[in-house]
Amino acid sequence: MDLFEKLRILGDSAKYDVACTSSGNDRKNTGSGIGNAVSCGICHSFSADGRCISLLKVLLTNYCINDCKYCLCRTSNDIERAAFTPEELADLTIEFYKRNYIEGLFLSSGIVQNADHTMEQLCQVVSLLRTKYKFNGYIHAKVIPGASPELVTKLGLLADRMSVNIELPSQKSLELLAPQKDKEKIMGPMRLIRDKISENKNELAIFRKAQSFAPAGQSTQMIIGATPDTDFQILKLSEKLYENLKLKRVFYSAYVPVGSSPLLPVIDKPPLLREHRLYQADWLLRFYNFKASELLDDNNQNFNTLLDPKCNWAIHNLNIFPIDVNKAEYNLLLRVPGIGPTSAKKIITARRMATLDFTDLKKLGIVLKRAVYFILCKGKYMFPFKANEVNILQCLLSDNKNLFGFNNIVQLSVFDNLLPTLEDEVKCLTGQM
Amino acid sequence: MLDGPNVVYIYDGSYQGLLTTVFEAYSRHETPKMICKNGIIQQGLLDSYLNIQTDNEKADRVYKGIVNKAGKMVAENTYIAYLSFQENKEIIIFEYIRLAMIYKSNVDSYLTNKFVGLLTKMNLNTTREKHKFLGFIRFSVMEGGVQYAKIKPVNNILPLCAPYFTDRLKNISFVIHDTVHDKAAVYDTKHLYYVNAEGFIPPEISEKEETYRELWRIFYKTICIEPRRNEKLRQQLMPKRYWDNITEMNFK
Numbered sequence: 236m237d238l239f240e241k242l243r244i245l246g247d248s249a250k251y252d253v254a255c256t257s258s259g260n261d262r263k264n265t266g267s268g269i270g271n272a273v274s275c276g277i278c279h280s281f282s283a284d285g286r287c288i289s290l291l292k293v294l295l296t297n298y299c300i301n302d303c304k305y306c307l308c309r310t311s312n313d314i315e316r317a318a319f320t321p322e323e324l325a326d327l328t329i330e331f332y333k334r335n336y337i338e339g340l341f342l343s344s345g346i347v348q349n350a351d352h353t354m355e356q357l358c359q360v361v362s363l364l365r366t367k368y369k370f371n372g373y374i375h376a377k378v379i380p381g382a383s384p385e386l387v388t389k390l391g392l393l394a395d396r397m398s399v400n401i402e403l404p405s406q407k408s409l410e411l412l413a414p415q416k417d418k419e420k421i422m423g424p425m426r427l428i429r430d431k432i433s434e435n436k437n438e439l440a441i442f443r444k445a446q447s448f449a450p451a452g453q454s455t456q457m458i459i460g461a462t463p464d465t466d467f468q469i470l471k472l473s474e475k476l477y478e479n480l481k482l483k484r485v486f487y488s489a490y491v492p493v494g495s496s497p498l499l500p501v502i503d504k505p506p507l508l509r510e511h512r513l514y515q516a517d518w519l520l521r522f523y524n525f526k527a528s529e530l531l532d533d534n535n536q537n538f539n540t541l542l543d544p545k546c547n548w549a550i551h552n553l554n555i556f557p558i559d560v561n562k563a564e565y566n567l568l569l570r571v572p573g574i575g576p577t578s579a580k581k582i583i584t585a586r587r588m589a590t591l592d593f594t595d596l597k598k599l600g601i602v603l604k605r606a607v608y609f610i611l612c613k614g615k616y617m618f619p620f621k622a623n624e625v626n627i628l629q630c631l632l633s634d635n636k637n638l639f640g641f642n643n644i645v646q647l648s649v650f651d652n653l654l655p656t657l658e659d660e661v662k663c664l665t666g667q668m
Numbered sequence: 669m670l671d672g673p674n675v676v677y678i679y680d681g682s683y684q685g686l687l688t689t690v691f692e693a694y695s696r697h698e699t700p701k702m703i704c705k706n707g708i709i710q711q712g713l714l715d716s717y718l719n720i721q722t723d724n725e726k727a728d729r730v731y732k733g734i735v736n737k738a739g740k741m742v743a744e745n746t747y748i749a750y751l752s753f754q755e756n757k758e759i760i761i762f763e764y765i766r767l768a769m770i771y772k773s774n775v776d777s778y779l780t781n782k783f784v785g786l787l788t789k790m791n792l793n794t795t796r797e798k799h800k801f802l803g804f805i806r807f808s809v810m811e812g813g814v815q816y817a818k819i820k821p822v823n824n825i826l827p828l829c830a831p832y833f834t835d836r837l838k839n840i841s842f843v844i845h846d847t848v849h850d851k852a853a854v855y856d857t858k859h860l861y862y863v864n865a866e867g868f869i870p871p872e873i874s875e876k877e878e879t880y881r882e883l884w885r886i887f888y889k890t891i892c893i894e895p896r897r898n899e900k901l902r903q904q905l906m907p908k909r910y911w912d913n914i915t916e917m918n919f920k
Contacts, residue, residue, distance in 0.1 A: 238883065239882070239883060239886055242883055242886055242887055242890075243886050243887075243890050246886075246887050246890040246891055247890045247891075250890070250891045250892075250893055251893070263835055264835050264836065264838045266838065267839070268838075268839075269836075269837065269838070269839065269840070270836060271835050271836050273802075277799075277802050277803045278803045278905070279803040279804070280803070280804075280888065280906065280914065280916060281901075281902045281905045281906040282888065282891050282892045282902070283892040283897050283898075283899060283902055284892045284893050284894075284896035284897050284898055284901075284902075285896070285898040285899075285900075285901030285902050285904075285905065286891075286893075286896075287905070288888070288891060289803070291887070292891065327883070330809075330880050331880070331883075331884060333807065333809065333815065333837065333840065334806060334807045334808070334809065334815070334880065334884075334915075335803075335805050335806060335807050335817070335833075335836075336806065336884050336915070489896070491893055491895050491896070504895055505893075505895050505896060507896065581779060584777045584779065585777060585778070585779040585780055587774075587777055588771075588774065588777050588778045588779075588780070589778075589780055591780065595779075595780045598779070598780055598785050599779055599780075
């Protein structure tokens, strides 16, 4: 089988693992090799489905002894199978990297013989890249569930980021759809990685040149929509993963039917809106200091399809609004729909120099369309009276009209430039005005 | 600025030239109404014109002055603003420097000021494009191992991008050719140079190069999850104006 075929088959099998970032670690070139890493990550391209491509994402092989019902590569599925040799894959990675197609490699694999044997194959490829090819770019390595601690450690010293996919949000669904993976096989390596990263931070504090263990941290992935788990259950699980396992990211992958098992739901298109809401909520947990229990609860287990989670929260907590942009502290500013971390920081910076009014906010790039119902500038609302819940909801939902039926806030004459034109001046002189 | 003579400064289009105009304005105790590049002059009835001769010594004094009064970052901001495609960038930079002399390193916090706001916005546009190009630049490996890339940026981001690649591809020589501004960055594994590249046509690519391009195109095509196809989103994130030089968007 030629390299073209292998790349097509093994790229096709890997594409459902949505982890795509090359972020998390800054590293300069070692001098004799090739490559560096940039902590904000670089998107090299975008596929036709709009997703960012920054890594060469492939399976080392798509042969697999497991039979997970949701997976394309399950052993009972009749598909084309292939395998890279370590040299082939390392060479491909370097050639793509040189041409600036990618930031690095994302390597996973189907399970061949057993977890440890597969892990050894992965270690071989990554080690080849780091030592023989002197590759200093980004490597994201998947850990096979059930791998032994020695191999997890070995791989961690070579890779930037590691991940073990949780795939299904509850033990029950795991037992049902992927009985060969059990919870402990997944959580064991995740705990080990967390502990090793923490240990390593202490080592590096003392000895700067110590070898790094997974410097870009750990992540995981969950499939959304293949099981009856609610948004609340998924969000609570993510919150626990961030808190207890210190993960850098949790990825949500909308279920795309690749099999026809009676245990899987029959859907005509992937639940993209649900995935989008989960990412919005995930951002609120990580950057806006929200708790999962603030966004959803036992009586509201799933997200509002019409409003994003932050607006939804704001509508149900109108008692804390309006807040004064010139006085509110950072965390409170973050709670206003339309104000995110960048805008909040800008407000705090700009208000040191001058008290802000609504025109100033617009200059700073705040999304006034949403924020306007929740803030005061210099003690005043933008409009003469306070709106109630129903009115605000109507306006947030309808893109175009604001509370008073004007199409665009800019058209309100109060905010127009008030300098008289030449015509106005003439009219004044002749007495027409 | 409505009182006093309406004087328009004309400079040669270089960064040193721009800094020289600042020097001249301060030494003459006047504020130009506009600063124009040679050849791009807007006629105004009451305007008088002043040709500014670029003087590196004067330019260096201005730059050092900015660094001393307002800090390195403010000085760098003026350079990034110079790289912008915006037409009236010169007068914005000039006013920003004046404000920096007054507010020192706090000038960047003064976001509600017209010129600080405009400059900040301009620089955001430029640095965003630079970051996009760090990802979109595509090299071709030519015979002999030298790598060649062509770019068509809106802003003059070559001086911002090229240094990044000297670290990434430390031991590989490369040329990045900006076809809009007719310049090229050349790296020979030791030093980075910028040269005039008007009319430069690269040599033909080898078969090996075509093979790797094809492999990448296959990977790119395969990775799309069909039920999630969203070409509008792709175009938003990867604007069509860059597609000419992006390998995978040029399918055979």
